[in-house]
């Protein structure tokens with residue numbers, strides 16, 4: 098008998114960030130593993146011209162819910178959307194909705210955040226730090242609250258090399274920063290952001306560090322746990338192997354490499370690629386919710402949800418597995434044959450950027466112009482370079498995260514829970530996982546059908562022939578120029594022909 102799924106049956110759960118990548122997997126697993134959960138409130142904002150209701154209806158059509166749709170066809174009746182905006186006072190929740198939450202909710206999962214590395218500091222602070230503070234204020238007033246689970250990131254303290262499961266001193270006093278951004282002009286905040294960030298690589302990790310500290314300071318009597326996942330990748334098993342719907346983290350890089358656009362990446366082959374499947378994170382999160390509510394640990398527990406210390410995997414291996422998968426299962430309409438390499442040398446990277454990124458993009462755009470179409474490849478390449486600049490901090494270094502609390506939690510689960518909420522990453526076979534991740538990116542991110550693989554292979558053969566023809570023409574042109582200018586080259590040529 099599963100203790101974790103039994104715990105959630107009959108409970109009322111509140112989830113923020115339910116429309117996001119991890120939030121959807123959390124909602125799905127919760128409803129599938131505890132079909133008698135009483136209600137799942139989700140905080141959703143209207144966005145891009147869509148009302149909250151329209152967004153939720155679209156979300157529920159998503160493929161990720163196919164399995165729960167089959168197991169419990171009425172699962173959507175349990176989902177109760179609440180109009181909310183985390184950057185607004187009182188989360189912009191109506192008085193009526195607030196009353197409902199305060200009297201009913203038993204457990205809160207806080208996933209909402211901006212995960213963009215280039216988010217302006219003011220907005221990242223308003224959402225990741227102040228939003229968390231506001232949610233905490235709401236939670237303090239909940240009459241039946243048993244646990245509050247906050248999703249942070251393993252990189253919140255990336256300025257340290259060894260990261261324990263504790264809250265570290267923050268980069269700045271959050272309240273002073275809140276005051277500062279309140280009255281300072283946006284352009285001035287932008288100007289001083291690098292100074293404020295100090296050693297932190299971006300506003301995302303900086304504000305996640307602040308939010309951890311805020312929780313510790315303001316948790317009062319609440320039972321709180323913090324989950325710190327590393328780089329969250331496609332699912333390992335659930336709801337389907339390889340499920341992914343976000344270009345964040347490594348996914349966009351895989352796609353760009355598979356399409357043959359990305360050929361060179363700044364990364365250290367021997368550095369640990371600390372990736373964790375999304376279903377592992379969600380299983381640990383649900384188990385931590387149960388443990389926090391039922392066992393009520395005296396101190397707030399932080400769970401580093403990482404793989405590097407348990408089952409290490411390296412960027413160099415990732416390159417091999419990704420390239421091998423996309424060569425066997427190509428993406429449709431690739432720009433060039435997939436052939437990306439990692440280098441930690443800046444100059445070598447710059448050379449390949451010029452030769453393998455910019456030159457083909459310029460030629461392709463020229464061809465587009467000549468055929469009366471809009472050039473677009475240089476624009477894509479420039480965006481890719483911007484992304485790679487922001488990501489290289491994470492691909493060139495290794496970190497050591499302790500995982501004692503993850504191990505402790507595993508030891509607390511009974512045999513059935515260990516299967517149902519598996520987060521034992523020792524069982525993860527990296528080459529199989531990366532293959533399934535790349536195929537998942539093809540199917541679920543790009544909506545490509547596996548039946549299109551023969552045509553995609555045919556397209557790669559066409560690209561190879563174009564490359565051969567191009568290289569031969571280039572060689573002939575260079576040789577002709579050489580022959581015209583050098584007597585020695587002419588002599589060699591006559592000798593060879595004779």
Ligand SMILES: CCCCCCCCCCCCCCCCCCCC(=O)SCCNC(=O)CCNC(=O)[C@H](O)C(C)(C)COP(=O)(O)OP(=O)(O)OC[C@H]1O[C@@H](n2cnc3c(N)ncnc32)[C@H](O)[C@@H]1OP(=O)(O)O
Pocket residue numbers: 212213214215249250251252326327328329344345346347348349350351352353354362363364412415416419420437438439480483484487488489491492
């Ligand atoms: C040789 C092959 C494999 C070898 C592997 C080696 C890889 C080394 C790279 C290392 C990667 C390391 C990643 C580490 C990250 C660790 C961080 C900690 C983890 C976390 O805690 S949180 C999650 C991490 N957050 C992120 O990853 C966000 C990072 N992204 C950003 O901040 C922004 O996206 C970025 C980079 C600033 C770019 O912004 P912008 O140019 O504005 O583009 P958008 O993201 O807004 O996207 C616009 C649009 O395009 C779609 N898109 C994105 N990528 C692709 C793609 N590859 N192919 C097709 N389409 C793509 C995107 O979905 C958007 O579409 P919309 O419809 O939404 O507009």
Ligand SMILES: NC(=O)C1=CN([C@@H]2O[C@H](COP(=O)(O)OP(=O)(O)OC[C@H]3O[C@@H](n4cnc5c(N)ncnc54)[C@H](OP(=O)(O)O)[C@@H]3O)[C@@H](O)[C@H]2O)C=CC1
Pocket residue numbers: 113114115116117118119120140141142144181182183184207208209210211212224248249250251305325326327328329330343345346
């Ligand atoms: N993905 C990863 O690799 C990792 C993620 N994490 C953490 O996991 C959590 C979830 O990440 P992930 O699912 O990848 O992120 P997504 O960007 O996919 O989802 C973010 C969620 O937050 C919601 N949100 C954003 N702004 C607001 C707002 N102003 N008001 C209300 N809701 C808002 C989004 O809603 P909307 O749909 O309206 O935009 C969305 O549901 C985050 O806390 C992140 O820091 C930690 C480590 C790694």
